[in-house]
Amino acid sequence: MKLFKNSSEQVIISYPELHTIIDAVSLDKTYTWYGDNTAPNFLTTDDSLVDSSGKMYFQKAMPNSRIDMVPAIYDFQTNNKVVYLFENFLSHSELNVKYKIASTTSIGYDGLNNYMLIGY
Known part of the structure; x- marks a missing residue:
């Protein structure tokens, strides 16, 4: 349903329930199936990038979260996902007054300083 390169x-x-990695030279396929409630949900992102170590920085839809689109990282080497819910590290006043965060609008990565860049 969505194609990209690492x-x-x-x-x-x-796909919603898995992703397939196809080697460009040998055409070998590797399938990664997701367990219940573990899908990274790449399909919802409008903005993503993959760094040199194989991690994908993307926007993840979180319908049950205070902010519905949040930054996330998926590591294809370990098949682990980290989701950054704004309400877990910002106070209510920081979210609504200081930064006025409504949604994640873009995502980036600064490899020199090892920072994830988040547009909101």
């Missing part, structure tokens, strides 16, 4: 030039095909 840092090794492999093609990644994303």
